[in-house]
Amino acid sequence: MKLNLRSYMAFLIWIMSLSLFASEKNNFLFIIVDDLRPELGCYGNKQVISPNIDRLASQGTMFSKAYCNVPVCGASRASVMTGLRPTKDRFIRYNARAHKESGGVTDLAGIFKNNGYTTISIGKVYHERDDYLSSWTHKDSPLITSPSMRDYHLPENQVGRGKYNFQPLGASCEAADEPDEKYFTHQLADAAIDYIDKTEKKQKPWFLAVGFTKPHLPFVAPKKYWDYYKRSDFKLASNPEMPKNSPREARHEWHELRKMYNDIPQTGPVPDEKALELKHGYYACVSFTDAMIGRILDHLDKNNLRKNTTVVLWGDHGWQLGEHGLWCKHANFETSLNTPLIVSAAGQKAAGPSKALVEFVDIYPSLCDLANFDKPSHLEGRSFAPLLKNPRKKWKSEVFSRYHAGDSIHTDRFLYTEWRNNNNGNVSAKMLYDHQRDPNENYNIAGNPEYAEVVKKLSTKLQSHINSWK
Secondary structure, eight states: OOOOHHHHHHHHHHHHHHHHHHHTOOEEEEEEETTOOSOSGGGTOSSSOOHHHHHHHHHSEEESSEEOSSSSHHHHHHHHHHTOOOBTTBSOSTTOOHHHHHTSOOOHHHHHHHTTOEEEEEESSSSSTTTTGGGOSEEEOOOTTSHHHHOOOSGGGOTTOSOOSSOOOSOSEEOOOOOGGGSHHHHHHHHHHHHHHHHHHTTOOEEEEEEEOTTSSSEEOOHHHHTTSOGGGOOOOSOOSOOBTOOGGGOOOOHHHHTTOTTSOSSSOOOHHHHHHHHHHHHHHHHHHHHHHHHHHHHHHHTTOGGGEEEEEEESSOOEESGGGOEESOSSSHHHHBOOEEEEOTTOOOOOOBOOOEEGGGHHHHHHHHHTOOOOTTOOSOOOGGGGTOTTSOOOSOEEEEETTEEEEEOSSEEEEEEEOTTTOOEEEEEEEETTTOTTOOBOOTTOGGGHHHHHHHHHHHHHHHHTOO
C-alpha cells in the first residue's frame, strides 16, 4: 500500500518522535558508600565535613528514616539489588550470593539493561565479583579483600594484606602524606568519570553503579583529610555500656575490628585513645569519599549532564563508633540499621527532606518508577517516588530489618526486636526502645508493664511480616 505525502510525513514524524524519546531517557548514577552512618552535614552533624553529599541532598530528597533491611554488607547489597527481603534462609552473610539465593530474579542492573541501558559496575556494588555478571555491560568490581582496596601505603601496615580470613592485617588506621591519586578511592572516581565520557559518546542512556568502600575499615585516607579535623574535638560515645536490661543476643564481639587489625585488643574495650583515633579516621574517610563523589558530580555539571541524570546515594548499613561498647555493624540497634538515603531525580525540583519511613527494598521499585519501567512481580518493596514530590505525604507505618535470628520493626516512635529460635520459631529475647523518650536506646523497656500493649501490637505485626516471607 502506497503512502500519500501526508501519511508519509506523519510516519516520519512518528519515527523521529520515537528516536527523540529514546535519546531523552534519563541516566542513573547509583552511588553506594560502605559503612556510612547518617553523620553528615545534611543530617545535622556539623563536625563532619561532607560538602558534596550535602549539596546533593539540597538538590533532592534526603530521607532521615531510611533503614537497611539487613546490617551486613553483602547481604544488604543482595537485598537492594534484587528487591527481596532477607529471611532466615536468604541474605544472611557478608558474602551472600544474590543470584543463587534470590532464585535468579531480574536484578536492578538487569532491568536497566533489558530496557536498553548501558549498565556499568565500578568498585564494590555486589560483594562477590561474579554475582549477576550478565546484568552488566561493563563490570569492574574487585572485592573488599583486594589489597588495592585496603589502600595501605606504609610498609609496616601491609602485614597480612589480602585474604579475608580474620588474620591480623596491620594497623586499623593510617594517615600517610600521599596524594589522592595514589588511593583506590580516587581511582574509583576516575573510572566513573571515564565510563561516563565513553558511554555518552555512544549516545546511549546509562546506569552507573559506583561502590565506594571508605569509610570501611581500615580507616585509611590521605593525611590532608585527617587534617580537616582536630583529635581534641572528638568525644567518646556518650553511652559506652549496653542498654539496661538488654539481652545477650543484642551483643557481639565486633570481630571485624578486633580480629583483623593488630592494634586492637583481643578482649575488653578499645582504649580511649584508640577509640578517638578510630572516630577521627572514620570521619577522615567520610570526607575523602565525599570529595571523590564531588568530583563525579562536578563532572556531570561541567558537561551539562546533571539535568538528565538521576542520582541515588545510599549507605549499605550503619556502623557503631563505640555506642553500647560496640564497633562495626552486625546489630539490631538504630546505629546499625539507620543509614543515609538521598535521591535527586532528573527533571524534578528539590522538595526538601522527608521523615517518612522507607526501607531499602523500596529502592528497586522506586527506580523503576523514575525510569518508567514496568516493575517485576517479585519485588517486595514499595516505590517511594511520590515522596520525591511530596516529602510530607502520609506513608508507611512500619518498616522491617533483620540480623541473623533477630527481627526488628521500626515505627515513627519505636524500635522493637525479637530473637527467635530458627528451628521452632520460639521467641528467646525481646528489645523495645521508645525513641521519643530514649533516642539513644539506653533502656530496653520490652518488659515494662507500661509498654505491654505496645509490645503485643508490634509483636503481632512482626509475626505477620515473618509469615509473609516468600
